[in-house]
Amino acid sequence: MAAKVITITSGKGGVGKTTATANIGAALAKSGHTVACIDADIGLRNLDVVMGLENRIVYDLVDAVEGRCRLKQAMIKDKHIPGLYLIPSAQTRDKNAVSPTDMIRLCDELRSEMDYILIDSPAGIERGFRNALAPADEVIVVTNPEVSAVRDADRIIGIIEAEEKGPAKLLINRLNPEMVRHKNMISADDVVDLLAIQLIGIIPEDKNVIISTNTGVPVATDGKSLAGEAYRNVSLRLQGNTVPFMDLSKGSGLFGLISNVFGTGE
Amino acid sequence: MANFLTRLFSNEPSSARQAKERLQLVLINDRTNLTPETMDSLKDDLLDVISQYIKIDPKSVKIDIAQEGREQRLIADIPITGGEQRRY
Numbered sequence: 001m002a003a004k005v006i007t008i009t010s011g012k013g014g015v016g017k018t019t020a021t022a023n024i025g026a027a028l029a030k031s032g033h034t035v036a037c038i039d040a041d042i043g044l045r046n047l048d049v050v051m052g053l054e055n056r057i058v059y060d061l062v063d064a065v066e067g068r069c070r071l072k073q074a075m076i077k078d079k080h081i082p083g084l085y086l087i088p089s090a091q092t093r094d095k096n097a098v099s100p101t102d103m104i105r106l107c108d109e110l111r112s113e114m115d116y117i118l119i120d121s122p123a124g125i126e127r128g129f130r131n132a133l134a135p136a137d138e139v140i141v142v143t144n145p146e147v148s149a150v151r152d153a154d155r156i157i158g159i160i161e162a163e164e165k166g167p168a169k170l171l172i173n174r175l176n177p178e179m180v181r182h183k184n185m186i187s188a189d190d191v192v193d194l195l196a197i198q199l200i201g202i203i204p205e206d207k208n209v210i211i212s213t214n215t216g217v218p219v220a221t222d223g224k225s226l227a228g229e230a231y232r233n234v235s236l237r238l239q240g241n242t243v244p245f246m247d248l249s250k251g252s253g254l255f256g257l258i259s260n261v262f263g264t265g266e
Numbered sequence: 267m268a269n270f271l272t273r274l275f276s277n278e279p280s281s282a283r284q285a286k287e288r289l290q291l292v293l294i295n296d297r298t299n300l301t302p303e304t305m306d307s308l309k310d311d312l313l314d315v316i317s318q319y320i321k322i323d324p325k326s327v328k329i330d331i332a333q334e335g336r337e338q339r340l341i342a343d344i345p346i347t348g349g350e351q352r353r354y
Contacts, residue, residue, distance in 0.1 A: 147285050147292075154293050161336070183280030190286045194293060196335040 003036075003114035005107050006238070007136035008171075009160075011152030013123030015144045016173040019209060019219075021120035022050045023228075024140075026218035027235030029084035033115035036075065038106075039089035040132040041122035042098060048088045052079065052216020062090035062097045064106065071109055080217070085114075095127060100134035107135035116238075125159060133160065139168040140200060145175050145186040154195055169200040171234065176205045177248040188245075201234035203227050204248050294331050298338050305329075316344060323347045 008021045018039075025037040038061065039047035048054040056076045059069040064087070071087075078084035090097065107117055121132030133139065139160050143153035153170075160166045172188050179185035186194075188202045206227035212219040220231040226246070233243045279287075295301055300308070309329045316322055328343040 147289055150289055151292055151296065154296060157336070158297065180282070183282045186282050186285050186289075190282070194286065194289050196333075 003107075003111040003117045004137050005111075005117045005119065005135045006138045006140060007119040007121055007132045007165075008140045008142060009121035009129060009132060009156060010123060010142040010149070011125065011156035012143075012149045015142050015149050016203070017123070017142050018046050018050050018120050019213065020140070020142050020171060020173065020203075020231075021047060021118050023218045023220040023231040024235055024238070025051075025084055025116075025118050026078075026081055027220040027232045028116050028118075028238065029078070029081045030221065030232075031235060031239065032083070033239075034083040034085075034113065035116045035118065036085045036087060036110055036114050037118045037120065038087045039120050040098075040103070040128060041089050041120060042095050042128060043089075043091065043093060044122065045089040045091050047120050048076075048086060049216060050213055051086055051218065053086050053088070054216075057088050060088045060090040061106075062092055062094075065098050065102045071106065080221070098131055100131050103131045104135045125156065129156075133163060133165055136165050139165050140171050141168045141195075141197070142171045142173050143191065143195075144173055145180070145188070145191055150186070150191060150194060157195060157197055167197050170195055170197050171201045171203065172199070173203045174205045175202055175248065181249065199245070200237055201230055202245055202248065203230045203234075204246075294333070294338065297336075298331060300331070305331075312342065321347045 008017050008024070010017050021037055025035045029035045037047060037051070039045060040061070041047075042062065045060075048057060053076050059074040061074065063069045064071045064074040074087050075085045076088065078086070103119075110117055119132045119136065122128035141153050141156055141160070143149045157166070157168050160168045170192065172191055175188060176185055180187045188199070192199050204226050206219070206225055208222060208225035209219050209227050212222060219225050219228040220235070222228040230246060233246065236243045309327070312329065313322065313324050313327060322344055326345050330341055332339050332341045
């Protein structure tokens, strides 16, 4: 067993990296894989609350790097899903406590025991991002269909290529099909056209994402939510399966029907 | 519905269209580090140099950045004028 290290990054903050990490991790573990999710955002710990594990933290990433604990001791077992682990970030103020070499060493130590190691990168293109990128075998760039997020994604994709970690794969998050239909949001096709990298998933905007974050249970475990299904599809694609992209274009309700009749859809 | 009616009676491109077109320009600048101003002075210099050797009509010259996936390339289409000299 030799784990694949997948780094999840974005450039811009707030596009859903942490939510994506938690959900892809949960979905991969649900398919029977062992998965370690590492929060690489030092000083701004968040993956723990999204995964609902904030009360179980004893040691963190910096403790493991600085030798205050063994790596195993910093790994928190998920409450619901067997095979899913979290290595939380530190809330220390020293962002330079971890180096890219530390991250490579830490992932190498984990590789023999895991199938997947997911790294939740901090926003930006500074040290934290470099740390998250250093051990990556594969990179997923998360963006929203919105000008500033797409622009930052393009910058990040360029850096990933320059670091010879590319080509990155694209995850479009928070797509609102209704707005796309009314031509008030860039479509997934247009984002792919602009960024020119392979698409790994489209996550529709879904209120269940916020509800699931409230309770700390990833939406990927919710059989009824659209976003959950989209995340499970991402996980299947990462495992090498060909899964068609969900058809989000059909209008729902009366207005959707009228719009389609009037041909505002396409 | 108001939105739909507004669009029906106006020629303004949709906001999604505008976003895409603005991004296309911004991304070229970001990727190449070329602002529209630099592009213009590149064009002027290029035409100056070429004019020293051959006759060209600056107005019919097209210099643009084309995209192929994530690759950019500078494409110059420069028709040569003054072909009549060769007929002697």
